[in-house]
Amino acid sequence: MSRFFFSGSTSVKLDEKNRFVLPQSMRYGLVEDGELKFTIALGLGGCLAIYRKSDIEKIVQRFQEKQHVAKF
Numbered sequence: 731m732s733r734f735f736f737s738g739s740t741s742v743k744l745d746e747k748n749r750f751v752l753p754q755s756m757r758y759g760l761v762e763d764g765e766l767k768f769t770i771a772l773g774l775g776g777c778l779a780i781y782r783k784s785d786i787e788k789i790v791q792r793f794q795e796k797q798h799v800a801k802f
């Protein structure tokens with residue numbers, strides 16, 4: 731994974747369907763190969779974590795590789 735990350739917080743308003751607009755300054759950092767593709771997940775402390783597509787694919791791959799460790 732690259733060393734790109736957001737730090738800090740921002741306040742946004744939700745619309746009537748509980749959607750929000752991701753600030754443009756954040757969208758620029760999420761563009762890869764000319765496309766804006768990302769995943770939003772629940773992070774620590776109830777915060778939202780935003781991952782670029784390539785980063786979340788690597789996280790999922792590492793999780794799948796280690797999944798055999800915890801057998802029930």
